[in-house]
Amino acid sequence: MAAASAVLRSEWTKIRTVSSTVWTLASALFVTVAMGAGLCALTNATFDDMREVEKATFDPTLVSFYGMILGQLAMVVFGVLVVGTEYSSGMIRTSLAAVPQRATFLFSKIAVAGALALVVGLATSFLAFFLGQSLLGPHRTSLGADNVLRAVIGGGLYMGLIAIFSMGVAAMLRSSMLSLGILVPFFFLVSQILSAVPKAKEVARYFPDQAGSTIMRVVPDAMNSEEAPYGPWGGLGIMVLWVAVALLGGYLVLKRRDA
Numbered sequence: 001m002a003a004a005s006a007v008l009r010s011e012w013t014k015i016r017t018v019s020s021t022v023w024t025l026a027s028a029l030f031v032t033v034a035m036g037a038g039l040c041a042l043t044n045a046t047f048d049d050m051r052e053v054e055k056a057t058f059d060p061t062l063v064s065f066y067g068m069i070l071g072q073l074a075m076v077v078f079g080v081l082v083v084g085t086e087y088s089s090g091m092i093r094t095s096l097a098a099v100p101q102r103a104t105f106l107f108s109k110i111a112v113a114g115a116l117a118l119v120v121g122l123a124t125s126f127l128a129f130f131l132g133q134s135l136l137g138p139h140r141t142s143l144g145a146d147n148v149l150r151a152v153i154g155g156g157l158y159m160g161l162i163a164i165f166s167m168g169v170a171a172m173l174r175s176s177m178l179s180l181g182i183l184v185p186f187f188f189l190v191s192q193i194l195s196a197v198p199k200a201k202e203v204a205r206y207f208p209d210q211a212g213s214t215i216m217r218v219v220p221d222a223m224n225s226e227e228a229p230y231g232p233w234g235g236l237g238i239m240v241l242w243v244a245v246a247l248l249g250g251y252l253v254l255k256r257r258d259a
Contacts, residue, residue: 007099007108015082015113024078025116028159029124032071033131039066040132047139059222060141061151064132068155068216069188071124072162072209075117076183079166082113083250084176102254106171110247114164121159125152147218147232154215154236161236165208165243171250174257205229212239 015021043063047055086092099105129152133140143149170179187209194204204210205228214235220227228235 004104004108007104008112010098011109011112014109015116018081018085020085021078021081024074024081025120028071028074028078029120029127031074032065032067032124032159033128035067035070036064036128037067037131037135040064040135044135044137044139054223057219057221057223057225058139059217059219060133060136060139061129061148061218062216062222063136064129065125065151065155065216067128068159068213072159072187073184075121075159075163076166076187077180078117079113079163080170080176080179080183082109083167083170084174084179087174088176103251106251106254107247110164110167113167114160117163118156118160121163122153122156124159125155128155141218145218150232151216151218154232157236158212158215158239161212161239161243162209165239165246168243168246168248168250172246172253174253201226206238208239208242211235211242 040063047058050058086095095105096102099108129143133142141148143152166179166183169183170176173179173182191204191207191209194200194207195210197204211228211230212235214228214230215232217232230238
């Protein structure tokens with residue numbers, strides 16, 4: 001029986017020695033911070049041109065996180081690669097031969113990769129916030145303002161959970177290409193389109209990305225958007241449920257099917 005500590009060290013070695021996973025996490029940080037900074041600078045320059053209703057519901061914290069639209073793509077890729085590469089390379093057979101306890105193998109991998117994604121997510125969230133606020137000029141807010149710290153920490157949790165959810169999906173589908181082929185269109189096309197359709201948006205707001213992103217809002221109806229039927233922590237809770245279901249599904253597939 002493989003010791004849990006040895007499995008954790010093994011999974012850490014796999015992640016840090018594969019350049020694609022390292023660069024993917026670096027891309028998540030850079031893209032999120034850079035895009036958020038650019039949009040904050042643009043918002044500051046065009047603030048007077050905004051409609052009055054948008055000014056009244058302006059959420060400077062949320063504007064800092066606009067870069068997560070692209071940054072979460074990198075987190076999806078990271079989560080898929082961590083699990084899917086085992087199957088595409090054929091290493092899954094070697095890994096399971098070394099660690100026959102499949103629950104130990106899978107959840108050690110997810111624990112290590114998930115912790116790393118959460119650390120990078122939090123670093124990204126704080127950097128995006130501080131740089132974004134510095135570029136918003138007189139429209140900025142501070143970390144000590146009501147609910148701002150919750151939103152900034154929540155932004156990091158959101159990015160980490162996106163990665164962990166992607167790991168669960170990749171474990172179920174056992175293919176990097178298939179997982180990316182489903183997750184990328186889902187998050188960047190299906191979810192966004194349905195959230196704008198009157199009837200469908202009542203369902204879309206319970207999707208993991210739509211629900212989880214409410215944790216980053218300080219103003220409930222930010223930028224004249226509709227207020228969600230749940231609070232920030234309720235939305236994050238819905239996202240956690242999606243993550244739990246994906247991880248359970250991944251474990252059941254790994255347990256019942258041959259490598």
